[in-house]
Amino acid sequence: MGIAERKARQRAELREQILRVARDIVVKEGFPALSMRKLADAVEYAPATLYLHFENREAIAKELCVRGFQDLLAMLEPAAQVEDPLERLPKLAEAYIRFGLEHPETYRLIFMEDPKLSTALFGDSPEGAGPRSFGVLVQVFVDLLAAGRLEEGTKPEQFAEVLWAGVHGIVALKLTCSGFPGSPAEELTQVLVSTLVKGLPGLKAEQTPTKAR
Amino acid sequence: MGIAERKARQRAELREQILRVARDIVVKEGFPALSMRKLADAVEYAPATLYLHFENREAIAKELCVRGFQDLLAMLEPAAQVEDPLERLPKLAEAYIRFGLEHPETYRLIFMEDPKLSTALFGDSPEGAGPRSFGVLVQVFVDLLAAGRLEEGTKPEQFAEVLWAGVHGIVALKLTCSGFPGSPAEELTQVLVSTLVKGLPGLKAEQTPTKAR
DNA sequence: GGCGTTTATGAACGGTGTTCACAAACCACT
DNA sequence: AGTGGTTTGTGAACACCGTTCATAAACGCC
Structure with a gap:
């Protein structure tokens, strides 16, 4: 089932990338400056996509x-x-x-x-x-x-x-x-x-x- | 010039009332819950009116x-x-x-x-x-x-x-x-x-x- | 090739702070 | 009393925000 694994890995990778970029924004501009739209922009996805990987902004913060x-x-x-x-x-x-x-x-x-x-x-x-x-x-x-x-x-x-x-x-x-x-x-x-x-x-x-x- | 004094007093009174209501909201619901619209509603003025008495939300907070x-x-x-x-x-x-x-x-x-x-x-x-x-x-x-x-x-x-x-x-x-x-x-x-x-x-x-x- | 599932999105809803052109109220002066 | 200038108030708009949802595209499987 190498195909399912790859999909899981890609999914995890995107999640990781989102977190990485989010961290960068927080470190650079502070947590209040972390907006879903800005974050989506930075990872080059639509804002709604973030909600496929995190329940909401607070989940990312946690x-x-x-x-x-x-x-x-x-x-x-x-x-x-x-x-x-x-x-x-x-x-x-x-x-x-x-x-x-x-x-x-x-x-x-x-x-x-x-x-x-x-x-x-x-x-x-x-x-x-x-x-x-x-x-x-x-x-x-x-x-x-x-x-x-x-x-x-x-x-x-x-x-x-x-x-x-x-x-x-x-x-x-x-x-x-x-x-x-x-x-x-x-x-x-x-x-x-x-x-x-x-x-x-x-x-x-x-x-x-x-x-x- | 009693008339000018009265106007100044009324102005100060409104300012005070705004601050009083703002304080109530902060104490009851926390500072993040203090929105200009909610505050305007509570003092029964339009939001824009608040800006005649305070430069912005931060000025109220200060x-x-x-x-x-x-x-x-x-x-x-x-x-x-x-x-x-x-x-x-x-x-x-x-x-x-x-x-x-x-x-x-x-x-x-x-x-x-x-x-x-x-x-x-x-x-x-x-x-x-x-x-x-x-x-x-x-x-x-x-x-x-x-x-x-x-x-x-x-x-x-x-x-x-x-x-x-x-x-x-x-x-x-x-x-x-x-x-x-x-x-x-x-x-x-x-x-x-x-x-x-x-x-x-x-x-x-x-x-x-x-x-x- | 057709089908079901996963992934992605555009558009919308209701909220935010703030600005600005406009109107009404008010006081002073003629 | 009427006119002009200043203060006070506002509705509408702008640019954001988090979040939802119907729709569409991509993908793997049979």
């Missing part, structure tokens, strides 16, 4: 979200493999904000555009990409706990959530409030991480190595 | 931004007047996130919708509402510095920026990523503030009173 999030995860990967959790933490934070600043439109799409989009990553699935990458952050504090450098009885998830909120806040402000946080993002991240780490309950301070680059 | 920000400032006011900076800090943070969660659409409009909007608050003017409310946060750390509870040579603005990023991150995640940060916002704020305070460089720990509600 797919772009998922892929963008995978890119974010990939950027976190190297930092996630550092052994010492106290070294790992600043590296993770730095990689996160670097992704946000280097791919502003992608970051906006994932975290700041439509609540429905991020729901695709965090909401429904029990083990989607969202919770998985969150696990990377939690692991830091689990490791700290295991190493006896974090007070027993504290919840690692909570510290992970606070840290995520912190780095997200830095990126979000930088992306929207033009020039509000006067200090550069790297500096803020460094201050955030070092201060948070130093303030963790029960940390046996062994000269906290909190350099962030 | 005005709503400014007023929303004033509301935020008003909510911060009581907390800002607490004498002890170590007590003031958690109260400010709590008031901030409370505003964000109680007026989600207003908060979105101000900080998460269009970069151009927040620019009206932070960008151009040297002493707009943005920097002024930021000053409230800076003051906390200035006071801490003056009281000798913060290491000399550290920059109060930077800590204020980090704190703002932290609370903004908490609110922003809560507003977009449905149910991502599992912990309630109040808990996260408490952890954020207490951990940050404890981690401040050179704080002469006098039994940090970091209760947040």
Whole structure:
């Protein structure tokens, strides 16, 4: 049945091309500038054809979200493999904000555009990409706990959530409030991480190595 | 010239009514649902009439931004007047996130919708509402510095920026990523503030009173 | 060659922000 | 009271938008 396979492959290829072009537009001009007509024009099909491959504009956005999030995860990967959790933490934070600043439109799409989009990553699935990458952050504090450098009885998830909120806040402000946080993002991240780490309950301070680059 | 005054007053009144109705729509259905036609319908004028009072839709949004920000400032006011900076800090943070969660659409409009909007608050003017409310946060750390509870040579603005990023991150995640940060916002704020305070460089720990509600 | 399915499209519907020529209302001045 | 100029209001239009649907073309199979 080589013929059916070819048709399936061609279909998948067109779908892929649509997504590729859509991504280009989003990256270059932002998600609001992604219109079905412009997209159809760019792939040289009629607008109605897009609806043979995606339910609607939002479905395209969701797919772009998922892929963008995978890119974010990939950027976190190297930092996630550092052994010492106290070294790992600043590296993770730095990689996160670097992704946000280097791919502003992608970051906006994932975290700041439509609540429905991020729901695709965090909401429904029990083990989607969202919770998985969150696990990377939690692991830091689990490791700290295991190493006896974090007070027993504290919840690692909570510290992970606070840290995520912190780095997200830095990126979000930088992306929207033009020039509000006067200090550069790297500096803020460094201050955030070092201060948070130093303030963790029960940390046996062994000269906290909190350099962030 | 009582007649000219009356005309000016009527003009201002209509402008005000437009803004009032626009605010209602935004609060109830979100900023994207605010269309010029719907707004014109609600104030019982033709759409074109709106353009006699505002340059365009964005001008209306900007005005709503400014007023929303004033509301935020008003909510911060009581907390800002607490004498002890170590007590003031958690109260400010709590008031901030409370505003964000109680007026989600207003908060979105101000900080998460269009970069151009927040620019009206932070960008151009040297002493707009943005920097002024930021000053409230800076003051906390200035006071801490003056009281000798913060290491000399550290920059109060930077800590204020980090704190703002932290609370903004908490609110922003809560507003977009449905149910991502599992912990309630109040808990996260408490952890954020207490951990940050404890981690401040050179704080002469006098039994940090970091209760947040 | 004829038939059924998949793929593609043009045209339309109802919506958006915005502009502009035109009309009505209004006030001031003769 | 009438006339002229300014302000205020509007209907219609333009160029977009997402989406749907009947129609048509292309394609593989018998």
